Amino acid sequence: MTLRLQMLGTGGAFAKKYYNNNGLLYTDDFTLLIDCGITAPTSLHQLGVSLTEIDAILITHIHADHVGGLEEFAFRMKYEFGRKPVLYISEKLIAPLWENTLKGGMSQETITSLEDVFEVRALKEGMLNQISPSLQIEMIQTSHIPGKPSYSLYLNNEIFYSADMTFQPDLLKELVYERHCRKIFHEVQLVGPGEVHTTLDELLSLPVDIRSMIWLMHYNDNMEDFIKKAGEMKFLRQHEMYTL
């Protein structure tokens, strides 16, 4: 089964040109929105994709560039379409997403929990979660903000989607050399120390066979200045459709 990926945005948290790093993952019969940041509703509007065409949303972690569009998504589904969106989320993030992010804006007499506005499906870590007949996702907890759970995705046992993470070269090597990974979508911080992200310099330290399967995402607005430096690694482009 061929997967396709179309990013609603490819920018870092504060990028303005390329929007938040959120993507539509398509199989022949299923559309999954990976993360739903502040700019996701605008980007979907620009692409002419209706909220009702999205079969489910999956959240990697709780930062506004990944969850900031959920309130609009859920309210519009409820009041415009009378439906609850399906929400795939690690069991560890269910309570924080409601208590710390959505409750303030969404709670009212008829809405008192995440389950009132989403069809919540808890994802377990380190095992295959069947999302649709031809899409399996393993949630891999990776390092991002100390003490704050954040997940990368392993799609159909062959494609790695980092979401936000610090550099974990051993994980990347294990996936490629032991787990048949053939494509990597990796976040990148183009300048400065990584701290909570992975720098371009760190990715450049990987062996060339791994670098040549990397597509860079979650970058700053000055991305064009780094195309040459990135070498074999390619930059993923907002709104383009990629066959994986």
Ligand SMILES: O=c1ccn([C@@H]2O[C@@H]3COP(=O)(O)O[C@H]3[C@H]2O)c(=O)[nH]1
């Ligand atoms: O300890 C911290 C926590 C956060 N931040 C910034 O806030 C942003 C939140 O979204 P993000 O994870 O895409 O990127 C993060 C960084 O830009 C940081 O630099 N250090």
Ligand SMILES: [Zn+2]
């Ligand atoms: Zn982010």
Ligand SMILES: [Zn+2]
């Ligand atoms: Zn983040």
